[in-house]
Amino acid sequence: MKRGYTLIWLIPLILAISLLPVIAHSVIYRETIFLILMYITLAVSLNIILGYTGYVSFGHIVFYGIGGYTSFYLMYRFGVHLILAMIMGGILSAIIALIVGEAVLRLRGAIFAIATIGINEAIKSLVTNLQFLGGATGMFFNFKIYKTYGGAAKAIWFAYWIMVVVTIICLLTSYFIKNSKFGYGLFSIREDEDAAVVLGVNTKRFKSIAFAISAFFPGLVGAIFFFKAGNIEPDDAFHLVKSIEMIFMVMLGGFGTVSGPPIGALLYERLKGILLINPLFKNLHMAITGFILLIIILFAPGGIVGWFRNRFKKLRSLLE
Amino acid sequence: MEAWIGAILSGILLGLVYGLAAMGLNLIWGVINVINLSHGAFIALGMFSAYFLFHFAGLNPFIAVALVLIIGLIIGMGAYFVALHRVLDAPELSTLLSTYSLSLIIIGLGTFIFTTNPRAIDIGLGSIGVAGIYIPISKILTGLFSVLFTVILYLFLYKTWTGKAIRAVSMNKSAAEFMGVNSIFILSLSFGIGIALAMIAGCLIAAIFPFTILSGSVYELKSFVICVLGGLGSPLGALIGGLILGLLENVFALKIPVGYIPFIEFMILVIILLVKPTGLITKR
Numbered sequence: 001m002k003r004g005y006t007l008i009w010l011i012p013l014i015l016a017i018s019l020l021p022v023i024a025h026s027v028i029y030r031e032t033i034f035l036i037l038m039y040i041t042l043a044v045s046l047n048i049i050l051g052y053t054g055y056v057s058f059g060h061i062v063f064y065g066i067g068g069y070t071s072f073y074l075m076y077r078f079g080v081h082l083i084l085a086m087i088m089g090g091i092l093s094a095i096i097a098l099i100v101g102e103a104v105l106r107l108r109g110a111i112f113a114i115a116t117i118g119i120n121e122a123i124k125s126l127v128t129n130l131q132f133l134g135g136a137t138g139m140f141f142n143f144k145i146y147k148t149y150g151g152a153a154k155a156i157w158f159a160y161w162i163m164v165v166v167t168i169i170c171l172l173t174s175y176f177i178k179n180s181k182f183g184y185g186l187f188s189i190r191e192d193e194d195a196a197v198v199l200g201v202n203t204k205r206f207k208s209i210a211f212a213i214s215a216f217f218p219g220l221v222g223a224i225f226f227f228k229a230g231n232i233e234p235d236d237a238f239h240l241v242k243s244i245e246m247i248f249m250v251m252l253g254g255f256g257t258v259s260g261p262p263i264g265a266l267l268y269e270r271l272k273g274i275l276l277i278n279p280l281f282k283n284l285h286m287a288i289t290g291f292i293l294l295i296i297i298l299f300a301p302g303g304i305v306g307w308f309r310n311r312f313k314k315l316r317s318l319l320e
Numbered sequence: 321m322e323a324w325i326g327a328i329l330s331g332i333l334l335g336l337v338y339g340l341a342a343m344g345l346n347l348i349w350g351v352i353n354v355i356n357l358s359h360g361a362f363i364a365l366g367m368f369s370a371y372f373l374f375h376f377a378g379l380n381p382f383i384a385v386a387l388v389l390i391i392g393l394i395i396g397m398g399a400y401f402v403a404l405h406r407v408l409d410a411p412e413l414s415t416l417l418s419t420y421s422l423s424l425i426i427i428g429l430g431t432f433i434f435t436t437n438p439r440a441i442d443i444g445l446g447s448i449g450v451a452g453i454y455i456p457i458s459k460i461l462t463g464l465f466s467v468l469f470t471v472i473l474y475l476f477l478y479k480t481w482t483g484k485a486i487r488a489v490s491m492n493k494s495a496a497e498f499m500g501v502n503s504i505f506i507l508s509l510s511f512g513i514g515i516a517l518a519m520i521a522g523c524l525i526a527a528i529f530p531f532t533i534l535s536g537s538v539y540e541l542k543s544f545v546i547c548v549l550g551g552l553g554s555p556l557g558a559l560i561g562g563l564i565l566g567l568l569e570n571v572f573a574l575k576i577p578v579g580y581i582p583f584i585e586f587m588i589l590v591i592i593l594l595v596k597p598t599g600l601i602t603k604r
Contacts, residue, residue, distance in 0.1 A: 056413045103594050109412040110355045114544055115593045121541060122586035129579040136579075244420065251417065283432040290424025297418045298406050 004317035006259050007175055011168060014040070014262070018164040034160055034228070036269045037167045038221055042242075043249035043261035044174045045217035050247065051256035052183060053210045054190030055105065058113040059120030060218065060246055063093040065237030066123070067219025068226040069133060075227065076139050081148065082162065086223035093219030094212040101211040105204070108193070117240065124238035138233030159228040166224065170217045175258050177213070178320065186210050190256070248289065251296055254305030258320045263304060326453045327570040333459045335566020336466035337525060339559035341539040342546035343473065344517030350552035351490040351510040354404065354415045358423035360540030362515050365426060366392065366522020367531045368434060374441050381441060381527040382461055388523045389516050396515025400508040408507070430533040440530035462524045466559070469520060473513075473555040486510050545589045 018037065021030035046060050067089035074080040074088060104115045128136045149155035177183045185206045188196040196203050226232040245268065253264025271292075275285035300307050305319050341363060348356045366388055373384040403422050407414040445457040477483040488496040489506045497503050522536065529535075542565060550561025569581055 050413075054411070054413075056416060058416070104590070107593060110353075110416060111593055113412070113416055114355060114548075115590055117541070118544070118586045118589040118593070122583050122590065125579065125582035125586065129577065129583065244424075247417065284428060286431065287425050287428025290421040290428055293421035293424065294403060294418060297414050297421065298403075301410065301414065 004320045006318060006320040007172075009318065010171065010259055010262065014164075014167060014171065018167075021160075030157075030160055032269070032273065034163055036266055037163045038225060039245075039249060039265035039269050040262045041163075041167045041170045041217050041221050042246045043253065043265040044170050045214045046246045047250050047255060047257075047261045048174060048177060048186075048214040049211050050214075050250055051261070052178065052186040052190065053207060055207065055211070056110070056113040056247075057116045057211075057214070058247070059116035059118070059240065059243055060214070061240065061243040062116070062120040062123055062238060063097060063215040064218040064222035064225075064242070065120075065127070065234075066096055066222070067093045068222030068232055068237050069127060070219070071223035072139060072226050072232045073133060075145060076141065079145065079148075082159070082223070082227050086162070086220050086227075089223040090216045090219035093222075094216040097212045097215030098208055101208045105207045105211060120238055120240060120243070124234050127238070128234045134233070136234060138231060138236075141230040156228055159224050163221075163224050166217065166220050171258075171262065173213065173217075174261075175320075177210075178258055182206065182209070187256075248293055250303075251293065252303055254303030254307075254309075257303075257305045257309075259318075260303050260305035267304075322453065323574060324571075327574055328567065329453065329455060330459075331567035331570030332563060333455070333463045333566070334570065335563035336463040336559065337521070337528070337562070338539070338542055338546055338565050339550075339562025340466035340469060340517070340524065341521040342543035342550070342562055343470070343555055343558040344514040344521065345540070345543045346547045346550070346552060346555070346558040347473075347517065348511055348514035349547055350554070351486055351514075352404075352408070352507050353490075354408075354419065354511075355412075356511075356514060357416055357420040357540075358399075358426065359514075359518050359543060360536030360538075361423040361426040361430075362392070362396075362518040362536070363522035363525070363539050364430060364531070364533050364536035365395075366519030367526040367535065368430070368522075368533070369519065370523040370526040371439055371441060374443075380443055381523050382465065385465065385520055385523050388519050392516030392519035393512045395519075396512035397508045399515060400511040404511060405504070405508070427533060427536075434533050436532050436534060438530050438532050441526050443527060456528065458527050462528055465524055466562075469517070470555045470559050473517070477555070482506075482509070542585070545585050548589055548592050 014037075017033055021027070021033055042064065046057065049055050049057050049060075067086075069089075070092045071080075071082070071085035071089035074085040075082065080088075100119060104112060104119070107115055127133055133139065143152060146152040146155040149158045177186070185196070185201045185203075188199065188201055189203050189206060193203055222237065226237070249264035249268045250261050251264070252267060253262065254260030271289075272285060275281040275288060281288065296303060302310065309316050309319055344362070345356055345359045348354055369388050369391060370381045370384055373379040373387065374381060377384075379387070399422060403418045404415065407418050443458060445461070447454045447456040448460075449455070477487060485496065485501045485506050486509070488499065488501060489503050489510075493503050496506070521539070525531065525539070546558060546561035546565055548561075549564055550557030550559070565585065568585070572581055572584065
């Protein structure tokens with residue numbers, strides 16, 4: 001199979017962006033770029049199940065919440081190190097995805113979407129009622145926890161670099177899946193699941209693995225985000241709107257492509273930033289997001305990358 | 321004993337409201353096979369129409385409902401051509417997202433114009449009490465209106481030519497076209513009726529509960545559960561699903577902590593989807 005050149009510009013670009021706050025000595029840059037990296041990881045991981053496999057996981061944020069809660073609880077109660085807690089959070093998200101996926105991945109199309117919304121809401125209300133997880137008010141870190149990392153200021157930088165590493169691993173995973181036999185299997189499921197079965201693709205296992213991988217990374221992201229925030233509550237961790245934001249970024253960039261979701265995430269973060277700062281548009285950003293989404297769905301279903309790929313054939317090896 | 325009777329009575333009344341709220345979603349899902357994620361936004365729009373008709377035109381929500389029906393029909397048919405017509409044959413992701421973007425636009429503009437402050441309509445009808453159980457008259461009226469709209473919708477779908485055409489299109493679009501049905505008109509009409517029903521539900525709910533622009537999403541999520549419980553494409557199914565959910569919420573609340581009820585509801589949703597994706601009660 002012929003490999004393209006997407007990674008040659010994408011990875012250096014991400015690294016360059018990540019180094020910006022160090023070069024500029026700016027905490028504001030760090031916060032913005034942390035969010036961008038977080039969005040990129042969320043979008044890229046959702047793309048594996050949504051874009052590659054064609055299953056609309058509408059409640060995908062549930063895995064971010066599960067990872068966040070697992071690692072937060074481990075750090076809060078047992079003082080586990082962030083890296084270990086994060087990996088445990090990711091693994092638990094993936095395991096839950098495997099179990100849940102075993103059942104819900106039998107559903108197709110819109111019914112699957114509704115089921116994932118149901119799962120998110122069910123887990124959210126369950127967590128709201130579990131007293132050992134802090135119930136509806138959630139949990140707060142004691143500042144002592146940051147001492148392991150050399151104080152709160154250093155802990156935040158530490159979280160930032162972990163986020164950079166996770167983002168790059170996630171991008172590499174997404175790239176290598178797309179260019180592997182496994183990835184072709186997923187695409188065949190997206191195009192025609194019944195035909196894929198006939199061709200000898202073990203669709204059931206392929207879907208489950210894809211779902212687990214796309215749940216693993218949001219678990220990691222949730223762990224880092226809530227470590228940095230210092231508190232976690234159900235409404236933050238299982239916010240359905242965040243799910244929609246993830247889908248929006250994938251659709252804006254171009255679903256099913258490697259470079260689309262990162263571009264979509266970058267643009268969405270900037271768009272949101274600009275709209276939220278402007279006093280006139282501050283309260284209108286939701287309406288504007290909706291309007292852009294509608295335009296994309298109606299007129300450019302392939303997103304930005306899809307549009308460029310159609311228009312300029314020579315760019316195809318650069319924009320996978 | 322009194323607690324039980326009270327719970328069952330308010331469960332039935334609440335269930336009728338839920339049923340009405342789900343009917344629009346049910347019709348659209350059943351007829352044009354689109355899960356309308358802007359359903360909640362249109363319920364909220366109905367609530368605000370009732371609010372403004374009450375405060376500026378002095379219309380009681382139970383009278384304003386006729387006006388809201390017409391407004392909903394027009395907006396809904398318009399929304400079909402703007403957001404849905406182009407993507408109807410595309411993969412389901414497109415219709416989910418196009419209706420969701422409608423919802424973002426409506427709620428976004430609504431938040432901008434009306435803010436998220438809670439509002440309420442107080443028509444002051446008082447309540448009637450029998451043997452120590454008091455029920456507000458507005459709740460009884462809302463329940464009666466729900467039954468009334470179910471009957472009207474049923475008669476429309478089963479006794480009129482247009483209604484039969486809607487059901488024909490939902491069964492087989494091309495066969496219906498051969499019989500001289502204008503399928504584009506029928507599809508847009510179905511979406512319009514679905515939206516009108518959502519707005520009517522919002523208008524009636526506004527008469528009994530306080531609300532904000534974001535209130536619709538609660539009813540939307542419950543409507544998914546109801547559609548799955550009651551089966552698709554029949555007004556009666558929606559009403560039955562609503563009654564089950566209303567009774568469940570009120571009767572379970574006597575025995576288990578209220579906080580767990582949403583968990584149980586959504587587990588029911590997921591389990592039914594897994595066991596029988598077409599809904600619990602289906603004809604045909």
